Amino acid sequence: MTAPRDNPFNMQRLEQLAFEPQGVTWSGLLDRLDALNHRAAIVGPHGSGKTTLLLQLRDTLEQRGRPTALLFRNTDGGPALPDSWRPTLESLDPEAVLLIDGYDHLSWPARTHLRKHRRLIVTTHRRAMLPTLIRTRTSPRLLHQLANRLQTGAIDPHHAAALHATHGGNVRDALRALYDRY
Amino acid sequence: MAELKLEINDGRTTFAPGDRVEGVAGWQLDKPVKSAKLHLLWSTSGKGTEDVGVAETVTFDDPPQVDARIFAFTVPDGPYSFSGRLISLTWSLELTVEPGTHVQRMDLVVSPHQQEVKL
Numbered sequence: 001m002t003a004p005r006d007n008p009f010n011m012q013r014l015e016q017l018a019f020e021p022q023g024v025t026w027s028g029l030l031d032r033l034d035a036l037n038h039r040a041a042i043v044g045p046h047g048s049g050k051t052t053l054l055l056q057l058r059d060t061l062e063q064r065g066r067p068t069a070l071l072f073r074n075t076d077g078g079p080a081l082p083d084s085w086r087p088t089l090e091s092l093d094p095e096a097v098l099l100i101d102g103y104d105h106l107s108w109p110a111r112t113h114l115r116k117h118r119r120l121i122v123t124t125h126r127r128a129m130l131p132t133l134i135r136t137r138t139s140p141r142l143l144h145q146l147a148n149r150l151q152t153g154a155i156d157p158h159h160a161a162a163l164h165a166t167h168g169g170n171v172r173d174a175l176r177a178l179y180d181r182y
Numbered sequence: 183m184a185e186l187k188l189e190i191n192d193g194r195t196t197f198a199p200g201d202r203v204e205g206v207a208g209w210q211l212d213k214p215v216k217s218a219k220l221h222l223l224w225s226t227s228g229k230g231t232e233d234v235g236v237a238e239t240v241t242f243d244d245p246p247q248v249d250a251r252i253f254a255f256t257v258p259d260g261p262y263s264f265s266g267r268l269i270s271l272t273w274s275l276e277l278t279v280e281p282g283t284h285v286q287r288m289d290l291v292v293s294p295h296q297q298e299v300k301l
Contacts, residue, residue: 004228005270
């Protein structure tokens with residue numbers, strides 16, 4: 001049995017996987033983000049790489065000298081903004097890019113309040129009242145590619161197709177399931 | 183460019199609770215150093231999300247761009263290093279130098295039996 005720290009599909013290794021743009025180049029994505037004045041939504045289903053892309057955009061923006069603030073929400077809440085967000089929002093540089101993961105878990109008043117910020121990038125499962133930067137999607141081919149990046153020869157294309165279907169296209173869950181093979 | 187270095191006296195990497203971890207932490211950056219810190223910490227890895235506990239931190243005062251400092255920690259009573267089916271718990275020394283995200287890490291085993299506990 002492989003020790004969990006050495007398992008090629010442990011959570012730490014999954015989190016280090018880079019986002020793989022499907023049907024668009026990384027530079028094309030950044031050009032579109034610039035054209036949208038850093039005001040955009042990343043739209044896609046569970047396990048399709050929305051958060052991974054958001055984190056990579058945060059790093060890229062920081063490297064370009066643009067300040068950022070990142071806030072997470074993964075459960076539905078009340079009508080107000082989460083109290084834990086207030087210090088970040090109250091001290092936010094007006095030129096900073098505000099990144100919100102789980103935008104559609106927020107109430108309508110909270111989303112309306114956040115949209116007042118000039119530069120806002122969010123992840124959401126459905127269209128938001130923001131221009132769509134990209135619709136993230138998955139495929140058996142993507143799953144095959146990512147799995148074999150973590151462990152050469154981990155799965156073949158047929159297994160990837162079956163695993164992709166079993167997990168309803170959720171690539172994150174499909175990769176996590178491979179943990180038990182090691 | 184940044185170069186970070188961690189060395190433990192005698193090259194030892196296995197310790198029992200109460201032992202001293204002593205060595206040298208060094209760094210070389212091409213810009214002024216804002217902070218240099220050394221942490222003795224444990225972290226989990228495996229099927230679930232990572233958990234981290236910092237046992238002790240040393241902050242090196244007024245760090246110049248190039249330096250090497252002596253450090254010493256006392257290993258706490260626990261938790262022991264272990265591996266099961268779902269989780270490994272690993273102890274580490276972690277040197278972090280800012281600006282930037284320069285990190286040097288060295289894994290240790292903390293156990294009264296000279297090896298990690300197998301569950």
